[in-house]
Amino acid sequence: MAGCNHWGRNAVETHGPTPRIRRTQRIALALLVLSGVVNYIDRATLAVDNPLIRDELGLSVGDMGVLLSAFLWAYAFTQLPVGALVDRLGPRHMLALGLGLWSLAQAAGGLVTSFTQFFAARIVLGLGEAPQFPTAARVSRDWFNPRDRGTATGIWNCSSTLGTVISVPLLTFLMLVVGWRWMILVMGLLGIAVAVLAYIIYRNPSEVALTEAERTHLTEGDTTGEMARLTLGEWKRLFAYRTTWGMLLGFFGTIYILWIYASWLPAYLQMERHMSIARTGWVAAVPFVFSVLGSLLGGRIADVLARRGMRPIDSRKWPMAISLAGTGVFTALAAWSANDMLAIGCISVAMFLCYVSTATGWALVSVAAPANCTASLGAMQNFGGYLGGALAPATTGLIAESTGSFTPALLVGAGLALVCAVAYATIIQDPIPAAELDAQGVMAPAEYQRRPGPGRSA
Template structure:
């Protein structure tokens, strides 16, 4: 079936799609800015609360572990209750947790606030994948995914300058509180403006444009959710995303320290130079999403149009990470890291574009959340492993080479393990 041109989209559908993507980019960028608050306030928080370096490391990892393990229940809840309710609730919860970070009196309270932040942020990406599945036809899902996925690196790029300004003018406590209040406002806006398909009655033109998106099946059951683990495609996505997010979090957590210690850059210069690779990531996400739709339009199957770019971009990430570790020139190293970040975000965009075509319609968020669980187990391990290797060897070279090896193995997982879409459960489509 030929996908209609964008100009043929029914006006209401165009409005829903545009509003949804704007809200997803805004919430996704806020999601990543909020993650960075503790990193930016690190020295002041340690001083004011009397924390050790080890204690700060535990605080920084608290978010990642709670975020990873909250993915599994978040996915099934999104598929049962809908993205509108779950993402609005998640936004509100993580914003309350962020504001509480400005009111804490000690390590225990801060640890709890960071754990709550991870739980609240868990629905963001799986809900975004489900919204794309609900409101975009197959031939447009890659581009839509690339747009919302670029919010992560966009948020990372603007986080340090924005949060530094707030902290210098208001103090670190009010920085946390202000970001919490901004998130609560966005949660209310998302609930007011976004709609799930169950909230509306689609006309014939809208259903014709959406194609299979208009018929996702019944609400996901626990049986159908467990059934996803029986398919090799699920495990290929989990293993591949583990490697993808592992490498990403080497750069997220350690890039400034690497530039200062191994590349001997000043703190002032590092603050600006470290933002360059993340800007490349914005472009990578948009290119990855567009590439998927370009391949589909040329007859490549929806699964293969995601699978091959995921594997190729991770192999490229491995290559340029090795080059970044080995070259002597700081300029060339930054260029290699920027290309690696571009390719990482090609991979994340195509990986998230996989969920809406690999899963049955009513399991999109569930499969996306399983993938993200695997990814953020890797993300939680990366800062710990990288720090341990750097401390033992005295540089980040071996840690970067380890990350390159993980990326190469992940590329093989994508290429060799993922095969066919997961078929729908017959129980979700009872005979009439």
């Protein structure tokens, strides 16, 4: 098949990564995993020190709910502008800037004396953390060939679960040793150190004198072409493509169901399954271990399918849609199961599949649009996802409170996942080519200038 030559064995051997590219890739992934782990540990501080903060500051449970949701809403609505900033300024500046800002906000949380001050700190925390994943998507696009971007995405994407697994024991230890205020301050200082490290050692491709062979390796197999620097008009035109809306809708379902488990799993096990707090502590960690495996495998699946001749966009689209549908099915089975261990098994499979879908969803970002739109498209997708993420905790709590059971809430999440999986599979068809998006066709491949490009809105 002539159309698959870019993925053939000879191309891989001729244009393999140089030692410098491999070294850069390892450094980039290490920084993304480290910063991602810090990102998710910082998100968890409020959940861990919740009782102590309420006692010292005189806050109600409702006040804590507002503080928890403040981060999510700020994070969601910052996605849209921050993606364009990543594409304009580059990952090096935005990764360090985001890390520094959220770490300062985290440290400030250890100094607050009132609800208003804490609310402001949580808002800034959401603003600062917003660039993390759009930046990571752009790094994958910049430093990895399309046939390797799925695996790279799976590696940095698993940092969210690693951070979640690490956060409770680490933060509890710090809180017991130095108190809740110093626990927060220590994490803030750690984040600032990582921000400085990232700025010092990471480089954008434009800051490196790449050889022609290295440039060929990084772009070989791309079908979207290249653009000049992203403009506001081109950013707006991304919303005219069905691919953008399919990604946004699909990620809404993925992050909605993910945050059902992230915010309510311990309470579900205690209230619905009548487990003790001690038992909940280790049982609730099991599904998140499976999440790490799902993230790593999801990225690998995308690359294997692409190397076997499947179009890059299809090698991401179908695993994402199928795994999201599977997440819904196993969530429903968990809700209906009368056996506790069977329910935990179903939840573990659901979380495994959910992280297959997040990894392949983020991997799609790196092949669905021109390079200078990668972070913008990823941020749009994440905006849709975190609208679902912000709604899930409150919706789940309201349904459980009104019905006296978590079963209807889980079934709502399962149904939503199935609907979003179908939308994702049917709406997304083709990548967005540079020749259509760039009004002047700057640096766009000739083949896209000669014929109508795919991905156009219907």
